[in-house]
Amino acid sequence: MSGTADLEMKEHHLTTPATPEDLAKLELGDVVYFDGLIFTGRIGLYKKLFDEKAPPPVDIASLTNVTFHCSPAVGQNESGEWEVAAVTATASFRFEKHLPLLMDGHGVRCVIGKGGMAQQFYEDHFKRLGAVFLNTVGYGIGAQYGRGITGVKDVYWLDELGIAQAMWVFEVKNFGPFLVECDARGNSLYQMALAETNVELGKLYEGLPLPTLKRMGEVHNPEDEVF
């Protein structure tokens, strides 16, 4: 496979729900912006939907097929409307258990998050469904993402889950940039990036002895990852 220096980083503007054709043409490292609706979800929502098996508060599949692992910094104006000031992703690898349920059961085909997921997980679920994983940039460029949110269509389970964990449905316009981390064929930008950076990292460890006191369960190979 060629390196990240060869990526074209093409820009795409998609309208939700994203069609299978939209998703199929996204390549690793491409830059994506959305118009339409997206919904947020993280562990609070997933526990409620999949562990407690609460009926979803809305038919997700009819709304959108784009979800975002995040919470907003949000306030209410004088007339009681929600105004989203900023939004930033939370690390996605923690949601391996629940994400397939959301994708298979509720039609989600586009996941926006942080850090990406394991290669095996992409092969098992994203490739099978022709779905894509998009990384937020930075990751903390929340003000730019906040600017792309033009309104709050609805918020569900706010009292119970709190602002950070509630399910928010945002109206978005020119919402991005997001980077294609896993394409609809299950390829991962991070697999490419790690292969490049591990070369240098491995060299720097040469000649540095292991610590005197080891720890249970730790790894010593600089190529290993922590999840």
Added chain:
Amino acid sequence: MPIVETQAISSELIREVAFELNRRAAIGIPKDVGDSIADMAERETQKLSKFVLLEIVNNYKVAVDEQRPMCADTGLPRFYAKIGNDAALEGGFVALERSVRQGTADATERVPLRPNRVHPITRHDYNNNVGIHAPTVDYSWEPDVDWIELTSFHKGGLFGGDYRMLFPTDGIDGIKRFFLDVISEFFKRGLSCQPAIVGIGIGGTKDTCVRLAKEAACLRVVGDRNPDPQIAELEEDLNDLGRRTSLGPMGFKGEGAVMDTHIEVAYTHTGGMPISIHHQCFALRRATARIHPDGRVEYRENPFWFTDYYRRDSVA
């Protein structure tokens, strides 16, 4: 030295300043960090890494232009309080802590900040960032002055920190290896949201080195060197090592993503060398104000935390 008669600093003023510091911290990037990231963006040669750095620079601008929090993870608000030995507080320290808690609840509602603080077991969110040991307030003291200086810091991120008990036999190489370990853990996939300031606490006890690592990352500005030449040299060496890892922003290949390395030390047990490392992300939310007894409030670019007195080694 005689105790100086001084006017008490009003608790209502402290509440207002605590609110204002939370607001300033959430939105504007401190100059040292903004300049450092802009400089890295300029120097970066790899296209993915450069793209990320330019978006970060752009985001700092959007935050200020549109008065939005730069990152929606507005972190865990906490305070550092430098208290002049001659300062007097209306209502004492209990009033100061009340004012700081009130200023944090006000800011959560009105800036707004994301209410991140939950009970650790029930996970209940009280939507005001206040609760048991929240916000944290750390104190240090300064002789011969009558002001107090408050720094509000919003600590984001669940990643980018580690602790280890090293031993004298591990030596400088052991420190270097641990520095690389923490980069391997958290720069891959950009979990630290680097470019980061790497704070390192060496020595003391476990809790002391963890505290110092965080203070070194959060309260010293980019480019600042430890006054001890041997430690300053190690800071430079680690900066160089960080660059050579090739791990850039988001973990893409690049010219490295260590903005600066700051090391603080504390005298430690003769048999051990405890060490802690803390990565402070590029969304560095910090604001500092000095409050004088006559009611003057001086908003300052940089915190005055690591003073000669704070680092003293003498008996007196």
